[in-house]
Amino acid sequence: MVNNSPANNFYCIETDLLNLDFSFQGLTQKQLNELAERRLPENFELLRKELLAGEFDNKTEGRKVSHCLNRSIHNVVKAGNGKNRFTEIVRELRSGQWLGTTGKVITDVVNIGVGGSDLGPMMGSFALKEFADDNSLHTLHTHFVSSMDGGQLYAVLPILNPETTVFIIASKSFGTIDTLANVNTVKAWLEPKLTEHQWLERHVIGVSANSQGMTDFGIPPAQQLSFADSVGGRYSLWSAIGLPIALTIGANQFSKMLEGAKAMDDHFSKAPFLENIPMLLALIGIYNREVRGINNLAILPYDGRLRYLPSYMQQLDMESNGKQATHDNQPLNAPTGPIIWGGYGPNGQHAFFQHLHQGWDHFTADFIAVLHRQAPNFSSDVQRALREQQRLSVSNCLAHRKLMWEGAQSSGDPRNAYIGGHPTNLLYVDELTPQSFGALIAAYEHKVFTQGVIWGINSFDQPGVEKGKKCAVDILDVIDGNRSMVFDPSTNNIIKRM
Numbered sequence: 001m002v003n004n005s006p007a008n009n010f011y012c013i014e015t016d017l018l019n020l021d022f023s024f025q026g027l028t029q030k031q032l033n034e035l036a037e038r039r040l041p042e043n044f045e046l047l048r049k050e051l052l053a054g055e056f057d058n059k060t061e062g063r064k065v066s067h068c069l070n071r072s073i074h075n076v077v078k079a080g081n082g083k084n085r086f087t088e089i090v091r092e093l094r095s096g097q098w099l100g101t102t103g104k105v106i107t108d109v110v111n112i113g114v115g116g117s118d119l120g121p122m123m124g125s126f127a128l129k130e131f132a133d134d135n136s137l138h139t140l141h142t143h144f145v146s147s148m149d150g151g152q153l154y155a156v157l158p159i160l161n162p163e164t165t166v167f168i169i170a171s172k173s174f175g176t177i178d179t180l181a182n183v184n185t186v187k188a189w190l191e192p193k194l195t196e197h198q199w200l201e202r203h204v205i206g207v208s209a210n211s212q213g214m215t216d217f218g219i220p221p222a223q224q225l226s227f228a229d230s231v232g233g234r235y236s237l238w239s240a241i242g243l244p245i246a247l248t249i250g251a252n253q254f255s256k257m258l259e260g261a262k263a264m265d266d267h268f269s270k271a272p273f274l275e276n277i278p279m280l281l282a283l284i285g286i287y288n289r290e291v292r293g294i295n296n297l298a299i300l301p302y303d304g305r306l307r308y309l310p311s312y313m314q315q316l317d318m319e320s321n322g323k324q325a326t327h328d329n330q331p332l333n334a335p336t337g338p339i340i341w342g343g344y345g346p347n348g349q350h351a352f353f354q355h356l357h358q359g360w361d362h363f364t365a366d367f368i369a370v371l372h373r374q375a376p377n378f379s380s381d382v383q384r385a386l387r388e389q390q391r392l393s394v395s396n397c398l399a400h401r402k403l404m405w406e407g408a409q410s411s412g413d414p415r416n417a418y419i420g421g422h423p424t425n426l427l428y429v430d431e432l433t434p435q436s437f438g439a440l441i442a443a444y445e446h447k448v449f450t451q452g453v454i455w456g457i458n459s460f461d462q463p464g465v466e467k468g469k470k471c472a473v474d475i476l477d478v479i480d481g482n483r484s485m486v487f488d489p490s491t492n493n494i495i496k497r498m
């Protein structure tokens, strides 16, 4: 049972960009210190240094881990084949200078990618829209297509014109079937307006660590943006994969997002453990998982701009730390990363919060709040109304978090009994800006890294996903009639019906 009685405990770490209040975890500094002493390996400092220097070993994939090196616009730019193509492409598309092969201005950009090549760029573009540099002369509409079934293309293709649309093929490997299947459907849609040759000439940008793959596909060198193989897919929004974010807000604002992440890197590297946001998040998570036995963490942003954060966090945390083998391929017989779920908090209140307050299950949650809102692009009346909404949202965030922790008793009235004792964090920023957004995401990355180190697992590979992909190839071969193989009766039944 969680001790939620000492309501006077107040534990809060404040930094310039991001703050963490963990008062409702019911953990004292002494407990946290003991936990750190027991669980942080002796070489933690060395490993952290390696990570921040791009030198950490991703042993199973035989490469280093270098996403932190991308926290500088210069690195993103350099990755564009040594030329300043990233910022050039951003400027040309945002200013309306980029013309399609038939001489028309590009109005729409579609990012085709999946996993890290979709979730980060989509989250960032949506969250930071209002920070767009006003140097764009015309409006560029950005769309995201990821699902291999074509359902998203089905919705977006009818509103697009091939002559005024650029497709970003975003794939680290340039071999992911989901992405290639969507690209294939796009090719079938071009005619009669464009030939494939015309399309490749001006309407495709490749973003990948596989330059040869982009060249073989026929993408002209000036439309290829590469990034290092050592940048993991789920850590790649800081690299050229972040192109849709830069197209939405401009290269200058994009660099501010990188600055925010860099500031978090510095905080992670220097702040003492008890004042270190990523390390505290990690240790608190370890305690909840191992001591309290809670297997899940809900991500609850109380700002609509962060609505894609929970899905992003699912990949970041679950693909990194959902593992049962150590670095040295020894079985791990203890739980590792929790199930990450969640949703936009204010909507969650009208959907799943009832279960959280009065259902049977144990959970932990991270509430994420934005305290102030400027909204300079609106009239003063709208600004005032929006500020009121921000206050409304923060009050609701505080209220639900309080009830989940403190509970409420009502003797003899089970309908009005709230068990409480659900440990939660409150992560908050004064304002959502490219910098504070960058800091928030980097803090979560470092949390996941720290937990991976503690559990002794490699947070940078994903063998389970690879295995699933291989099985799918076998099944597709049988559905297509290229091979005969017998599976279980349930799988066979669907194959037969197809």
Ligand code: F6P
Pocket: 114, 115, 116, 117, 170, 171, 172, 173, 174, 175, 176, 179, 233, 234, 319, 462, 465
């Ligand atoms: O899900 C497996 C995975 O490899 C992710 O790690 C990655 O983000 C996603 O597929 C997409 O891969 P790619 O960018 O190579 O197309």
